[in-house]
Amino acid sequence: MVCLDTSFLVDLIRGSPAAEKKLQFYRDRNEPLTTTAVSAAELFEGAYSTRGRKGDLEQVRSTLEHMELLELSLPVCERYGRLANELSSRGLPIGDLDIIIASAAIIHKQILLTRNKKHFDRVSELVAESW
Numbered sequence: 238m239v240c241l242d243t244s245f246l247v248d249l250i251r252g253s254p255a256a257e258k259k260l261q262f263y264r265d266r267n268e269p270l271t272t273t274a275v276s277a278a279e280l281f282e283g284a285y286s287t288r289g290r291k292g293d294l295e296q297v298r299s300t301l302e303h304m305e306l307l308e309l310s311l312p313v314c315e316r317y318g319r320l321a322n323e324l325s326s327r328g329l330p331i332g333d334l335d336i337i338i339a340s341a342a343i344i345h346k347q348i349l350l351t352r353n354k355k356h357f358d359r360v361s362e363l364v365a366e367s368w
Contacts, residue, residue, distance in 0.1 A: 238269045240307060240342045242351035243276040245368070247283070250296050259350065259368035271305045273341045275334050307341040316340040320360060329359045339363050 241249075248256035263270060280301070284293035307313075317340040324330050331339070335353075339360045342349040349365045351357055357365040 238271060238345070238347045239263050240338075240345070240347035240349050241270060241272045241276065241304070242338060242349055242353070242357075243279045244352035245350045246272065246276060246280055246300060248352065250280075250293075250300055255368050263350075269305070270303070271307050271345070271347060272301065273307050273338050274309055275337050275341075277301050277306060279334070307345045307347070309337070309341065310344065313337070313340045313344045316344055324359060327359075331356055331359055336360075 245256055245259075249260060260270075277297075280297045281294070284290060284297045287293045317337050320336050320340055321330075321333065324336065335356065339349065339357060341347075343360075343363055349357060349363060350368070351365055352367060354365045354367040357363055
């Protein structure tokens with residue numbers, strides 16, 4: 238299973254040929270596609286901040302309605318607490334929202350598809366891919 242990070246979803250909504258090709262790669266393999274509530278919220282934040290708000294909101298909704306949102310469960314929250322402290326103690330913070338995204342991908346045994354692979358590679362137990 239593949240969890241689509243905000244950066245991938247933004248590129249997909251903007252019509253990036255590379256993102257569309259990567260998405261097709263997973264669809265051809267019947268790979269279930271998911272994202273997180275954090276990524277969904279970030280997409281809506283971006284859509285509400287644009288001039289073409291109505292069209293952007295429709296694009297975000299139509300993109301997200303075909304995906305399962307990974308549950309922000311108690312195990313995800315616990316993994317977040319552990320990762321936040323581990324990364325901080327190593328001097329490698331990645332930001333709270335990205336730690337939540339990483340935690341959800343780990344707990345739900347997902348590959349994280351992101352443009353920010355180098356950033357997420359700081360989380361040793363996370364499998365991150367780019368395109």
